[in-house]
Amino acid sequence: MPKAKTKPSPSGVGSHEADLAIAWLKKHSSKATRDGMARYAIPSDNALGVTVANIRVLGRQLGHNHELAAALWGTGIYEARMLAAFVEDPALVTSAQMDRWCKDFDNWAICDTVCFHLFDRTSHAWTKVAKWSTRKPEFEKRAAFALLWGLTTHDKTAHDANFLEGLRLIEKAATDDRNFVKKAVSMALRATGKRNAALNRAATATARRLAESSDVSARWVGKDALKELSSASVTRRLGKGRPK
Numbered sequence: 001m002p003k004a005k006t007k008p009s010p011s012g013v014g015s016h017e018a019d020l021a022i023a024w025l026k027k028h029s030s031k032a033t034r035d036g037m038a039r040y041a042i043p044s045d046n047a048l049g050v051t052v053a054n055i056r057v058l059g060r061q062l063g064h065n066h067e068l069a070a071a072l073w074g075t076g077i078y079e080a081r082m083l084a085a086f087v088e089d090p091a092l093v094t095s096a097q098m099d100r101w102c103k104d105f106d107n108w109a110i111c112d113t114v115c116f117h118l119f120d121r122t123s124h125a126w127t128k129v130a131k132w133s134t135r136k137p138e139f140e141k142r143a144a145f146a147l148l149w150g151l152t153t154h155d156k157t158a159h160d161a162n163f164l165e166g167l168r169l170i171e172k173a174a175t176d177d178r179n180f181v182k183k184a185v186s187m188a189l190r191a192t193g194k195r196n197a198a199l200n201r202a203a204t205a206t207a208r209r210l211a212e213s214s215d216v217s218a219r220w221v222g223k224d225a226l227k228e229l230s231s232a233s234v235t236r237r238l239g240k241g242r243p244k
Contacts, residue, residue, distance in 0.1 A: 018071035018080070021058060025079045028054045042109050047078035052113075055079055059086030066092040073101060078110065085114045090121035098128055105139035108180050112146045119143075120150030126162055133169045138178050145173065145184035152191040163192050163199050167206045174210050174218040186221045193229040197238045204229045 025048055034049025062068065062083075069088035072080040081104075098119055105111040119125055125147060132144035148166045151158060170189050176182055193203025207229055210222025228234060 015071050017062075017065065017068045018075065021062065021068070021072060021083060022075065022077065022080055024058055025050050025055070025077075025083070028058075029079075040109070042078075042107050044078070046076055050079040052082065055082050056086060059083055062087050064089040073104070078107075081110055082113055085110075085118045088118050090118055093118065093122045093124070095124045095127070098122065098124055102128070102132060102135075102140050102143050103137075105137075105143060107139065108142065108184075111139045111143050111180075112184075115143055115146040116150040119147055120154050125151055125155070126158075129166060130169065133173055138180050141173070141176065141178075142180050142184040145170065145181070145188040148188040149184065149191045152188075152195050160196070160199055160202075163195060164202060166192055167202055170221075171206055171210065171218075174213075174221040175215045177217040182217050182221055186224045189221065189225040190228045193225070194234055194238070200229060200234070200238050 029048040029050045031049060033051055034044050034047055037044045037047060037049075065087050066089050069084040072084040072087070075081075101114060105114070119128065129144050129148045129151070132140055132147070135141045135144070148163075148169070151166075152163065155162075166188065170185055170192070173181065173185050176185070189203055189207060193200045193207070204226065207222045207225040210218045211226055213219050213222065
C-alpha cells in the first residue's frame with residue numbers, strides 16, 4: 001500500500017501519544033479501504049486506509065485529550081485528523097484554533113466530521129457560522145453550513161432567532177454553484193426546517209423563494225430542500241399535518 005505523505009508528529013506534549021495512536025491506525029488500515037475513498041470523493045494522498053468505525057473505537061478508548069488532538073492534527077494524516085475531532089475537548093477549543101483547522105479543510109469528510117462532532121459543541125460555533133459563510137475556499141465555506149447543520153441537532157438551547165439568521169445566510173450562499181458548498185447549503189436548509197414547526201415554515205418559505213430563482217444553483221437548493229421540508233413524514237413529526 002502506498003505510504004501517505006505525512007508530517008512527523010509535532011514534538012512536545014501529546015506527541016508520544018500521537019505516535020502510538022498512528023501506530024494503532026496503521027495496524028488497522030487496509031489498501032481496500034484506502035482505495036475505496038475515491039468513490040466518496042475523498043483524497044487519499046495523505047490517508048492510511050482506516051474505516052471511520054475503527055477511528056471511533058480508538059477515539060472512545062483515548063477519551064478527551066486537548067494536547068493529543070493538537071498533535072494528531074499537526075501530522076496532516078487524514079485518519080489522525082478525523083481522530084482529533086473525536087478526542088478534542090470542546091470546552092478547550094479556542095476561536096483561533098477553529099480558524100486554523102478550518103483553513104486546513106481539504107475535503108468534505110474532514111470538514112463535516114470536525115463540524116458535526118466538535119465545532120458545533122463549542123462556545124464559538126454561532127460566530128463561526130456567520131464568519132465562515134463569506135469565505136472563498138470551497139471547504140471553508142462549506143464549514144459554515146456544515147456547522148449550522150450540526151447546530152440544528154446539538155444546540156438544544158439555541159433560540160429560533162439564531163436559525164432565522166442562518167436562513168438568511170443560506171439564502172445568500174445558495175447561488176454558489178460549487179458542489180460541496182451547495183450540498184451543504186441544502187442540508188443546512190433542510191435541517192433547520194426540521195427543528196420545529198415555526199422554523200419549518202420559515203425554511204419552507206426560503207426554499208420556495210430559492211426554487212423560483214433565476215439562478216440555477218439557488219433553484220436546485222430550493223427544489224431539493226422543498227421535497228423534504230414538505231414531506232408527510234416531516235410535517236407529521238412536527239405536528240403540522242399534511243401541507244396543502
